Amino acid sequence: MKNVQAYYQTFQEEMGWDKVDPQDFQSSKEFLLYIHMLLTTEVAEVAEEFRTILYRTKDLTETGMDQNAAFIQAKQEVRESLGKELADCLAYLCKLANYFDYDLEDELRSKLEEIRGKYKK
Numbered sequence: 001m002k003n004v005q006a007y008y009q010t011f012q013e014e015m016g017w018d019k020v021d022p023q024d025f026q027s028s029k030e031f032l033l034y035i036h037m038l039l040t041t042e043v044a045e046v047a048e049e050f051r052t053i054l055y056r057t058k059d060l061t062e063t064g065m066d067q068n069a070a071f072i073q074a075k076q077e078v079r080e081s082l083g084k085e086l087a088d089c090l091a092y093l094c095k096l097a098n099y100f101d102y103d104l105e106d107e108l109r110s111k112l113e114e115i116r117g118k119y120k121k
């Protein structure tokens with residue numbers, strides 16, 4: 001994950017995007033609102049892909065196809081586009097993590113251990 005965050009940071013710098021000073025309130029405020037808007041849009045696009053899977057499964061099932069086979073085919077049909085939407089989400093999460101100087105891998109490990117402790121497993 002560290003490599004992913006670093007890769008994204010390099011990409012962002014190469015593109016000349018979002019040179020935000022984390023110490024500056026006004027530019028940070030605009031940045032955070034903008035990235036929040038973009039991230040939530042991408043999450044909605046993931047949901048649209050799920051909707052496509054469900055509708056496509058229904059359509060295929062109505063032609064007589066077995067429901068599970070239809071579901072597998074529907075998932076395959078959106079595989080490329082769903083992957084792109086998940087990548088969009090990851091890009092914005094990396095952008096936010098880099099802005100706040102988080103290591104997402106450390107945060108994920110910490111969160112999973114917290115959950116493990118909560119469920120005592």
Ligand SMILES: [Mg+2]
Nearest residue numbers: 042045085088
């Ligand atoms: Mg997208």
